Amino acid sequence: MSTLRVTAERLTIHEHPNADALELAQVGLYRAVVAKGAFRSGEFAVYVPEQAVLPDELIAELGLTGRLAGAAHNRVKAIRLRGELSQGLVCRPRALAEVDLERAAREGEDFAERLGIVKWVPPVPIAMSGQVEPAPDLMPWIDIENLKRYPDVFEDGEPVAVTEKLHGTACCLTYVADGGEVRVTSKGLGAQRLALVEDEKNLYWRAVRGHAVPAVAAQVAAELGAARVGIFGEVYGGGVQDLGYGADSRRGVPGYAVFDIAVDVDGQSRWLGPEELAKVLDSGLPVVPTLHTGPYDAGRVLELAEGRETVSGSGLHIREGVVVRAVSERHSSVLGGRAIAKVVSGAYLTRKGGTEYE
Template sequence: MSTLQVTAERLVVVPHPNADRLELAQVGLYRAVVAKGRYTTGDFAVYIPEQSVLPDALIDELGLTGKLAGSLHNRVKAVRLRGEISQGIVCTPSALDGVDLAVAANERTDFAESLGIVKWVPPVPVSMSGQVESAPDLLPWVDVENIKRFPDIFSAGEPVVATEKIHGTACLLTYVREGDRILVSSKGVGGRSLSLTAADGNLYWRAIRAHGLDGAARKLAVALDADRVGFFGEVYGAGVQDLHYGASAAHDTSLGFGLFDVAVDAGGQPVRWLGHHEITSLLDDLGLTLPRVPVLYEGAYDAELLMELAEGTETVSGAGTNIREGLVVRPAVERQSPILGGRAIGKIVSAAYLLRDGGTEYE
């Protein structure tokens, strides 16, 4: 999931092809449906992204009572309006009357707190929870921002690798060489610098042990003379999320896992993320075979091509049993992004995934 930011944005307004009274306000590469004539290109307005939870007063002001997602009808979700997908809400809340939105856009002011908007946190099933303990040595998850919101993360033609985005639950493993410790967590729990106490029935520990990730992390730490090694991946299967890819959480032997990131802390240097090919070489050299997320594309960055590639059916199962959630894009050689203020990495989520019925989003 990406971070929650409610910001002012300069709009590009284009016609709605199927509605005389509606238009599309574009923010980055997102498009949100707005009333015709409400905005013109060059105007500044507030953009409220998907997965935002709005207070009742703001919902009422925007005329959205009973129209949002969730049991309380207060969560922003992608919808299709007259044939066009609308992602997020473009508005000018009265609470910001007098605020120069052009200046706010330039300064990247976040209005989430002042508007009472919070990020939706999905409930966690018992199998994905458990006893927790403090884990200050845990290597944390990095939120992956949507390329549609930040279209300039990558430059046209830059060498990139795009891997399939698996709809599972994020699993974090950190091997700490001092004391020979294994820390295991979920994204939500790990975000609070907590790890899950080892337990036979815990989904994350089951996945770690079933796929030999603990032993692999130990070997990698020794080979790189690292103080800490972090593995980041997705645990998936029936019983985890609504998309299962032919796997199942019922038994350890059928529980799916896909590794997509490795981080290394060595020699007192900043934590380093390994590139896709570097991970491949290291695993091959050590004779380690770990399940990894499928590579969908390697080559020059082409936003339009990757948008198309995010759609379709998944390749995880080899049988196309589910829709494709999307893809994750990173540079062929790891680098920092001045736009994100951190690691250069982005995601593209498919329209089919966003608009599906009965979806689950456990962390």
């Protein structure tokens, strides 16, 4: 999931092709449907992203009572309005009436706390939970931001790798070379520095044992002289999320595919670049599909985010989206961290009956 930030943004207004009373307000590469005439290009307004949970007072002020997602009708979710994908909310809350939004946009001020907006946290099914223990030595995972919110992460023509984003649950394994200790956790628990106690019934432990991930981590540590190795993969299959890719997590070994590896060498942590990652995974460990390697083109990336998945081999489901990263692992001044971003498909965001467990 992306970091939740509620910020002031400069708008670009586009005509809605299918509705005379509506327009499209563009923020980055996102577009949100708004009432015609409510905003003009060049003006500043507050952008509330998807997965934001709004307080009742703000919902009522915006005229959205009963119209948002979730059991409490308080969560912002992508929808289609008259055929156009609308992601997030564009508004000018009364609580910010005295705020200079142009200045706030320039300074990157975050209004989430001031407006009482929090990030939605998906539920955790029993099969994905379990007994936990403190684990301060876990290799940390990072939230990947959406390219539509940060369109300047990559330069046109920059060599990038685009991989398919899978709809499962992130499994984070840390291998400590001194003693051969193995820690397994989920993304949510890992953020709290908690590991799952090994249990043959636990989904994550079944996946890493079934695919011999600890052995690969030990091999990576030996080859690179790493004190710690973090292998990050997606566990998937029927019983995990609504998109199962032809696998069944309830019987046998769950589906699993690696999407990232981090190593700690001489006290310095680094992420393996796409080419280095591919060489490491020659061991036969499953890896997320690579859809494109070559010059960066934003339009092409947006196209690749749509369509059918390739994991099952038969296109059983819509594609969740893609992840883009620089071929040469580098820092992004736009993100303040790794040059990596995601794009989620419109079909995935607006599908019916979808599950979003973490």
